Amino acid sequence: MTEEFTKKAAEMLLKGATLLSEPCPYCAGVRVMQEGQALCVSCGRQPEKKEIPTPTTSNDTSNNTSPLEKIFEKKLESLSKELEQEKDHEKQQNILKTINTLLETMEKMKGKQ
Numbered sequence: 001m002t003e004e005f006t007k008k009a010a011e012m013l014l015k016g017a018t019l020l021s022e023p024c025p026y027c028a029g030v031r032v033m034q035e036g037q038a039l040c041v042s043c044g045r046q047p048e049k050k051e052i053p054t055p056t057t058s059n060d061t062s063n064n065t066s067p068l069e070k071i072f073e074k075k076l077e078s079l080s081k082e083l084e085q086e087k088d089h090e091k092q093q094n095i096l097k098t099i100n101t102l103l104e105t106m107e108k109m110k111g112k113q
């Protein structure tokens with residue numbers, strides 16, 4: 001039942017959110033931070049709820065290269081680097097979880113198009 005959290009975290013990452021180095025205080029899961037908001041991708045908890053309007057980027061259907069995919073790829077790249085440098089086993093697991101989440105979301109995005 002983590003799908004909606006996954007989706008939300010992915011949305012935040014797409015809007016330039018960053019991964020938090022501190023794990024979730026509730027479940028020690030990976031959290032993303034955007035505009036002072038932290039969302040746990042594992043349990044979905046966040047300190048406060050605030051609606052962030054989703055900017056509609058483009059209706060251009062002729063362009064097959066999704067800008068979202070590019071952002072995801074960038075995120076994956078930085079996550080991979082993070083993973084490479086991380087020596088803490090627990091943090092490695094968290095990074096792996098996030099990568100997995102990203103990949104799943106990418107798959108879903110591709111399936112929709």
Ligand SMILES: [Zn+2]
Nearest residue numbers: 024027040043
């Ligand atoms: Zn959590």
